[in-house]
Amino acid sequence: MTAxxxxxxxxxxxxxxxxxxxxxAPVQETELFEELYQMQCFRTxxxxxxxxxxxxxxxxxxxxxxxxxxxxMAAQAMCDKIVAKNLKFDxxxxxxxxxxxxxxxxxxxLNVPMLMKRKEAKAYGTKQLIEGxxxxxxxxxxxxxxxxxxxxxxxxxxxxxxxxxxxxDAIAVLDRQQGATAxxxxxxxxxxSFLTMEGVLDGMIRKNEMTEERKHEIIAHLAKPF
Numbered sequence: 001m002t003a004x005x006x007x008x009x010x011x012x013x014x015x016x017x018x019x020x021x022x023x024x025a026p027v028q029e030t031e032l033f034e035e036l037y038q039m040q041c042f043r044t045x046x047x048x049x050x051x052x053x054x055x056x057x058x059x060x061x062x063x064x065x066x067x068x069x070x071x072x073m074a075a076q077a078m079c080d081k082i083v084a085k086n087l088k089f090d091x092x093x094x095x096x097x098x099x100x101x102x103x104x105x106x107x108x109x110l111n112v113p114m115l116m117k118r119k120e121a122k123a124y125g126t127k128q129l130i131e132g133x134x135x136x137x138x139x140x141x142x143x144x145x146x147x148x149x150x151x152x153x154x155x156x157x158x159x160x161x162x163x164x165x166x167x168x169d170a171i172a173v174l175d176r177q178q179g180a181t182a183x184x185x186x187x188x189x190x191x192x193s194f195l196t197m198e199g200v201l202d203g204m205i206r207k208n209e210m211t212e213e214r215k216h217e218i219i220a221h222l223a224k225p226f
Contacts, residue, residue, distance in 0.1 A: 027073055027076050027077035027080055027194075029194065029195060029199060030203070031073075032073060032074060032077050032173075032194065032195065033195065033199065033200065033203040034203075035070045035073060036061070036064070036070070036074075037203065037207065039063050039067060040060075040063065041059060041061055041063050041064065042060075042200055043057070043058045044056060044057050044058075044204075044210070045058070049148060049226075050148075051148065052226070053226035055222065056217075057197075057200075057201075057218055059146045059174055059176065059197075059200070061074070061098070061146055061174065062098055062145070065101050071101055071102070072105055074173050074194075075106050075109060076105075076109060077173065077194040077195075078106055078172075078173060078194055079106055079109045079110055080194075081171060082141070082171060083110075085192060087169050087171075088139065088168075089112065089139045089140060089141035089168075090112070090113070090134075090135075090138040090139050090140070091112065091115045091138055091139070091140045091141070091165070092106050092107045092112050092113070092141050093117055093130075093140050093141070093143065093156070093160065094116070094142075094143045094144075095117075095144045095152050095153055095156045096116075096117055096118065097119070099143050099144045100116070102143050102145060102173065103143040106141075106143055112141075113132065113133065113134070115131065115132035115134055115140065116130070116131040116132060117129060117130055117156055117159060117160060118130075118131065129163060130160065130163050130165070136163075136164035137164060137165070137166065138165055139165070139166040139167070140160050140165050140166065140167045141167075141169050141170070142156055142157060142160075142167060142171070142189075143170075143171060143172075144170065144172040144173075145173050145174070146172060146173065146174050146176065147172040147174070147175050147176060147180045147191070147193065148176045148178050148180065149178055149179050149180055149183055150170075150179070150180030150183045150184040150189075150191060151183075153170045153180070153184060153191070154183070154184060154189070157170070157189055158187075167189065168188070168189065168190060169189070169190045169191075170184065170189055170190070170191050170192070171192045171193065172191075172193045172194075173193065173194055174194070174195040174196070174197070174200070175191070175193035175195070175197065176197045176222065177196055177198060177219075177222065178197075178222050178223075178226075197222065198215075198219065201215040201219070202215070
């Protein structure tokens with residue numbers, strides 16, 4: 001695939017033929033859960049989210065950047081779902097900034113160009129908000145690590161759409177199941193995840209880390225508005 005820049009500075013892709021084929025056997029949910037559990041990505045206690053809400057369970061997927069094998073497994077898991085759902089897109093964008101390592105690997109596994117959205121446009125040089133080579137009208141797939149309400153995805157999609165790019169789908173490693181699917185649907189965004197909070201809690205029960213009763217208490221707490 002080659003890229004070119006037009007006289008007015010806009011980006012074009014001369015050869016848009018992409019190979020979207022996973023490079024490994026499909027990742028199983030229990031397999032990825034086990035790896036994340038061993039990396040202590042799931043913590044119970046009292047934690048506060050970006051929204052200010054207290055949560056009795058915290059999901060810390062930033063830890064996996066220290067393990068290239070598990071990071072790639074998480075990216076592969078998303079790619080498996082992307083292919084299974086036959087999502088159509090031209091570019092991959094990681095929600096700034098925790099999802100950038102995952103987005104990089106998704107781009108590599110599926111052989112789809114990656115773009116990078118800055119949290120704010122540069123005040124120097126080209127002053128671009130979106131970095132990379134792209135054509136206006138192209139479609140972006142958003143990649144995130146953990147999603148709560150979906151607000152970070154919504155904000156990223158809004159900024160990308162202002163740059164004359166389309167966004168229809170977003171995918172995450174894990175959905176905390178606190179309203180993201182319904183919230184993002186209001187902005188015409190289809191949201192998918194590989195793991196769910198309920199699945200994680202079931203895994204914690206299998207590990208004797210909590211009881212079924214405690215699981216339902218946590219789910220009821222997460223269902224509260226915030």
